[in-house]
Amino acid sequence: MSQMQYPVGIIGGGAWGTALAAVMAQIHDRVLIWAREEAAVHSINNLHENSLFLPGTSLSSKIEATADLARMIACENLLIVTPAQHVRATLAALPDTQAPLILCAKGIEADTQMLVSDVAVTTRPGNPIAVLSGPTFAHEVAAGKPTAVTLATADQTLGSELMRRIATPSFRPYWSDDVVGAEIGGAVKNVLAIACGVVDGAGLGLNARAALIARGFAEMQRYGLARGAKAETLAGLSGLGDLVLTCSSENSRNFSLGRGLGQGQSSESLLADRKTVAEGAYTAPVLLQSATALDVEMPIVSAVCALLSGSATVDAVVAELLARPLKSESW
Template identity: 65%
Template sequence: MSRIGVLGGGAWGTALAAVMASDAEVLLWAREPEVAGAINAAHENTLFLPGIALPGAVLATTALAELATCDVWLVVTPAQHLRAVLAAADLSERPQLVLCAKGIEAGSHKLMTEVAADLIGTPVAVLSGPTFAHEVAAGKPTAATLACTDTAAGAALVRRLVRPALRLYQSVDVIGAEIGGAVKNVLAIACGVFEGAGLGLNARAALIARGFAEMTRFGLARGARAETLAGLSGLGDLVLTCSSANSRNFTLGMGLGRGEGAAALLTGRTVAEGAATAPVLVEAARSIGVDMPICAAVAALLDGAPLAQTIVDLLSRPLRTE
């Protein structure tokens, strides 16, 4: 039986480990000793994914070096920690990296594949799509995009990672797959704000549609394909995370919409990637002349801008054609 490594012991990493273990041995690296201990002793991640029994084929470790026995790594560490984690890992055996984090690196404005390319020379793949961790772990039907610029490597990964309830669609557009995942997190915060502020479903639908326009403008400017942005890793993921309190980003937005401070909302152990991505995304968009007013409003709210005035400013923008 093949062995797959998972870097990251949060809910999504644990869910991927659970579903992969139906046809592979899985070694999950967790930063927290209590997570690794609970998985090995009780076959459950009681901290980040409680209530899900993990197969015996899932083992956990806190030692990155032990992943040298795995030839495929599903990298699920938060986007802003990806560089540090990969720099600390032993990449000498050139494992096939499949990046599952969604974000843009602060400072460099690099996508996750670009960060990984700084550290490893083999083709890097992206797994992205509408994938709530608890549903994947429970074996509910899920579809996602597996993007890799190397067509043969991508096809091999699809065959390796596909599971009965996890359907993968192959793409060569890693830029599109990454941008869809990064931008939708920020837009999910915006939709949560509208929900928390009680602005209604009409407003949320408009926000999703206009947010998708922002995603498309930015993606095309960065070299993404329109069909990728309209697919699972773009529009599909956007619809999911903008419509449910199961999304950490949507829940964060709901708190902001109720008038709670960002600092208090961001103190938990789970990560809302959109909070870190928003200001970086706005900077990156401005640097290439792309207008993203909804994402800019989210960044402003996270920086302490008053809620009521931010909403007024967004709704009173100059009229334009669609």
């Protein structure tokens, strides 16, 4: 048997990694997934279900799970699906491989303000890099429901090759050359979804939610353009598409977190003992730092930070947002 035994491997056995494994098993004979938790590995291999992170979804027996990261070098292409704050350590621990890395986390690294692609380029300078992002609730993707995503690579030839490797009749990637834009949409929408959850939890109404989506999108545009993203990418699947999805459903972990905040609970109690990740809680403070350094105004993101840190009440941040100076609607 050749050294490359798996056309695609997945690093990260949470809900999204598991859903992507289910998609890949539709078109590949063998899929290898690395999960950090032995219980997830055992569940996938023996029960054909990830009972920890994606309970209730039957998985193909073509999917093999391992807790040994070194085994992932047997994969021709690697989807990297750990939460954003753990990508650096995970990639550093991965033994040498030339496989393209398809980055699927949505966040900004705390401390460094780096996008996940910057982290990957720094940690693994020899590997080709791609970003996969878009409106993708894991349980829907795993069930084979129609889904479209952005696949961003600087090199179109690589993008075309990767699209052929991951596209299925129900999972449709669109190529973009805007790696930064694809990442910023996914990272910023998580923070804005917390804000939409707050609106819901506090009973502020649907008009307020629509206003928040539109003005949140203006913040995403301002920040994205300042970091070199293209406006068209931010208006696409990985930006506006994912913003609309995540801001309108309790299925979103970020929206649910915001809902709890809107109902008056503290972020400490909402995040304590949480097994699943609400990336927006980690992205919000670093996003605000980065925006401030770039002289970009993000009042909604700032309000989310105040609620997460407990430094302001819902009533206070809403009053502050509405009392901002009257201005043009333009970005």
